[in-house]
Amino acid sequence: MTASMQSSVGNPGAEKRGMNLTLRIWRQQGPTAKGKMVTYKITDISPDMSFLEMLDVLNEQLILQGDDPVAFDHDCREGICGMCGVMINGQAHGPQQTTTCQLHMRSFKDGDSIDIEPWRASPFPVIKDLAVDRRAFDRIIQAGGYISVPTGTAPDAHATPVPKADSDAAFDAATCIGCGACVAACPNASSMLFTAAKVTHLGLMPQGQPERNDRVVNMIAQQDREGFGGCTNIGECSAACPKGISMETISRLNHDLLGALRAGARPKS
Amino acid sequence: MAVSGIVMVLYLIAHMIGNLKAFSGAESFNSYSAWIRTVGNPALPGQTTLWIIRIALLVAVVAHIWAAVSLWRQAKRARPERYVTKKAVAQSYASRTMRWGGVIILAFIIYHILDLTTGTVNPEGHDSTPYDRLVASFENPLVTAFYAISVILLGMHLRHGIWSATQTLGQSNRRREKTVSAFAFGFATLLTLGFLLVPLSVLFGLID
Numbered sequence: 001m002t003a004s005m006q007s008s009v010g011n012p013g014a015e016k017r018g019m020n021l022t023l024r025i026w027r028q029q030g031p032t033a034k035g036k037m038v039t040y041k042i043t044d045i046s047p048d049m050s051f052l053e054m055l056d057v058l059n060e061q062l063i064l065q066g067d068d069p070v071a072f073d074h075d076c077r078e079g080i081c082g083m084c085g086v087m088i089n090g091q092a093h094g095p096q097q098t099t100t101c102q103l104h105m106r107s108f109k110d111g112d113s114i115d116i117e118p119w120r121a122s123p124f125p126v127i128k129d130l131a132v133d134r135r136a137f138d139r140i141i142q143a144g145g146y147i148s149v150p151t152g153t154a155p156d157a158h159a160t161p162v163p164k165a166d167s168d169a170a171f172d173a174a175t176c177i178g179c180g181a182c183v184a185a186c187p188n189a190s191s192m193l194f195t196a197a198k199v200t201h202l203g204l205m206p207q208g209q210p211e212r213n214d215r216v217v218n219m220i221a222q223q224d225r226e227g228f229g230g231c232t233n234i235g236e237c238s239a240a241c242p243k244g245i246s247m248e249t250i251s252r253l254n255h256d257l258l259g260a261l262r263a264g265a266r267p268k269s
Numbered sequence: 270m271a272v273s274g275i276v277m278v279l280y281l282i283a284h285m286i287g288n289l290k291a292f293s294g295a296e297s298f299n300s301y302s303a304w305i306r307t308v309g310n311p312a313l314p315g316q317t318t319l320w321i322i323r324i325a326l327l328v329a330v331v332a333h334i335w336a337a338v339s340l341w342r343q344a345k346r347a348r349p350e351r352y353v354t355k356k357a358v359a360q361s362y363a364s365r366t367m368r369w370g371g372v373i374i375l376a377f378i379i380y381h382i383l384d385l386t387t388g389t390v391n392p393e394g395h396d397s398t399p400y401d402r403l404v405a406s407f408e409n410p411l412v413t414a415f416y417a418i419s420v421i422l423l424g425m426h427l428r429h430g431i432w433s434a435t436q437t438l439g440q441s442n443r444r445r446e447k448t449v450s451a452f453a454f455g456f457a458t459l460l461t462l463g464f465l466l467v468p469l470s471v472l473f474g475l476i477d
Contacts, residue, residue, distance in 0.1 A: 187360065229346075230343050254437055
């Protein structure tokens with residue numbers, strides 16, 4: 001970092017060159033308004049900017065021009081909250097397997113044209129521009145993605161032993177941040193990978209066992225009620241997932257589901 | 270999808286092996302065909318066994334189509350507004366052609382039954398021997414080409430289908446993933462080649 005700063009400082013004649021980009025962004029005034037792609041030119045973008053910072057620069061320009069800034073979701077900008085996420089050139093979170101906030105402009109070239117669209121799925125209605133309503137995921141969690149524990153003092157950490165392999169696999173599944181990239185990337189707009197990550201995470205832990213059968217049937221019933229598509233094991237979800245949740249979780253969910261149905265578990269209506 | 274698919278795959282294995290009888294001559298092939306119609310006799314009269322198999326297959330086909338149409342409609346409803354730009358990263362050609370490939374395979378199966386089982390559209394007509402129908406049909410390059418395309422599509426359908434069924438039945442995991450994929454590929458390739466062998470042999474005069 002210092003080296004490049006010194007060179008630009010020590011070389012006042014050298015022109016600071018950023019990227020010039022053409023952005024085609026989905027603009028939609030509100031949930032019921034008709035949207036369309038609008039083209040914007042943006043200049044002098046540093047390759048070290050994050051994708052969201054690039055959108056910030058665009059929005060500053062739009063505000064200065066008296067235009068409506070582009071609405072997009074974001075929060076932590078550290079890749080851990082799951083709030084951000086847009087389709088970038090047809091890929092959820094863009095060309096790198098990470099969150100949109102952790103995608104940097106060095107992944108693009110000067111002169112590139114970038115298409116930016118919201119997640120598209122009927123359970124994720126557009127609120128405005130690139131911001132979508134993902135409360136469908138919250139309702140899937142409410143249907144069974146939790147464990148019921150008595151309140152009181154925290155139990156001893158070693159009171160319930162968990163095999164290392166199980167805790168590792170549970171943790172891998174627990175890294176799901178619920179961003180919705182799986183749904184966005186899926187040709188069927190299925191939320192299977194999200195639900196599977198939650199079912200796997202809790203199903204591998206001893207604490208998750210009492211509600212294991214009810215959890216899977218209720219979460220699947222809720223995901224169907226929300227109107228997500230069905231899983232056909234294409235694998236686009238896992239390839240787009242910023243946390244790399246594996247297809248194995250889907251098999252695990254199906255295994256739990258078949259076991260639960262055999263054991264007589266039925267979804268709450 | 271998975272269970273009905275497995276029923277049909279089991280039938281395909283038997284069908285493919287039966288086809289290879291064509292290499293041991295007209296008599297062997299025709300008597301095999303006659304045997305299929307009399308299996309279980311005299312305990313089970315007439316074509317009972319064959320009809321049990323046919324009904325099981327029909328149920329499997331209907332269930333498979335019903336499940337596929339439901340998934341297709343569900344997917345359409347779940348994404349009414351399509352992306353302006355969408356890039357596929359992980360999907361294989363096999364998985365992308367499951368739906369339309371399935372439709373083509375269905376059309377082929379209907380033609381195939383009318384051609385070789387009932388003889389309705391066969392140049393030899395319906396009161397010929399199975400072996401004569403086989404030869405008459407596949408001497409036509411167009412028929413063989415349609416057969417070959419359908420069987421290759423079927424192979425791809427199975428390549429994704431076997432993997433997908435393993436997932437749906439909850440039998441896959443990270444350790445098995447590679448093995449399942451390799452098995453699906455190997456099995457689909459073998460079955461496709463087995464089915465291609467007879468018509469191509471007829472076309473090139475190895476069987477006449």
